[in-house]
Amino acid sequence: SYELTQPPSVSVSPGQTARITCSGDALPKKYAYWYQQKSGQAPVLVIYEDSKRPSGIPERFSGSSSGTMATLTISGAQVGDETDYYCYSTDSSGNHRGVFGGGTKLTVL
Amino acid sequence: QMQLVESGGGVVQPGRSLRLSCAASGFTFNSYGMHWVRQAPGKGLEWVAVIWNDGSKKYYADSVKGRFTISRDNSKNMLYLQMNSLRAEDTAVYYCGRDPCGGDCFWFDYWGQGTLVTVSS
Numbered sequence: 131s132y133e134l135t136q137p138p139s140v141s142v143s144p145g146q147t148a149r150i151t152c153s154g155d156a157l158p159k160k161y162a163y164w165y166q167q168k169s170g171q172a173p174v175l176v177i178y179e180d181s182k183r184p185s186g187i188p189e190r191f192s193g194s195s196s197g198t199m200a201t202l203t204i205s206g207a208q209v210g211d212e213t214d215y216y217c218y219s220t221d222s223s224g225n226h227r228g229v230f231g232g233g234t235k236l237t238v239l
Numbered sequence: 240q241m242q243l244v245e246s247g248g249g250v251v252q253p254g255r256s257l258r259l260s261c262a263a264s265g266f267t268f269n270s271y272g273m274h275w276v277r278q279a280p281g282k283g284l285e286w287v288a289v290i291w292n293d294g295s296k297k298y299y300a301d302s303v304k305g306r307f308t309i310s311r312d313n314s315k316n317m318l319y320l321q322m323n324s325l326r327a328e329d330t331a332v333y334y335c336g337r338d339p340c341g342g343d344c345f346w347f348d349y350w351g352q353g354t355l356v357t358v359s360s
Contacts, residue, residue, distance in 0.1 A: 131301065163346045165284070172334055172350040173284065184348070216284050220345050226298040228274070228286030228345060 132221035134231035141237040148204040152217030162200035163218040212238040241265035248354030261318035261335030269313040272342025277331035291342035
């Protein structure tokens with residue numbers, strides 16, 4: 131079955147740039163999406179279609195994709211950005227399945 | 240204001256059934272596909288199922304195929320998940336999510352707050 135791979139954790143100091151990666155064989159053909167989930171809350175969409183930012187999401191959140199890797203970049207990370215992030219996509223086999231990465235815990239301290 | 244509110248969670252014994260509901264408001268429900276996504280305690284997110292806006296197509300994760308059924312009632316703005324033959328590994332918070340297209344975008348722009356299902360004897 132198709133898998134998306136994320137690092138379990140990423141750590142940065144406040145004000146630094148955090149980069150969270152997501153690798154998957156179908157990413158050259160399929161968009162990546164990024165969701166932020168704070169403890170006890172529902173996920174929130176922060177990036178869609180690789181690099182588009184929904185209204186209300188701060189400009190410090192950006193996304194990119196190249197080859198088999200998508201990247202969520204948080205420029206000038208803030209303490210409030212410390213939480214879990216999940217990438218999401220679908221495989222290219224046409225079997226209509228959604229797949230999440232395992233999630234990345236971002237620590238800002 | 241767009242809102243998705245799940246209900247129907249609770250404690251259920253293995254092998255039994257449960258039906259989850261998701262009440263939608265603040266948007267034209269019959270124009271959008273809908274998904275169920277779940278999250279086991281302390282674990283990551285898992286996509287469960289999708290239904291097209293008109294109910295014409297449904298797709299399931301392999302882990303629930305044959306046991307779970309997604310459905311909708313567009314006259315009531317309601318989404319459902321019928322869960323049969325429940326197992327301990329189905330224990331999770333279940334979220335409904337809106338597909339920004341009729342279903343074939345296959346991602347989610349808005350989520351409900353979730354309902355907890357616990358499968359235990």
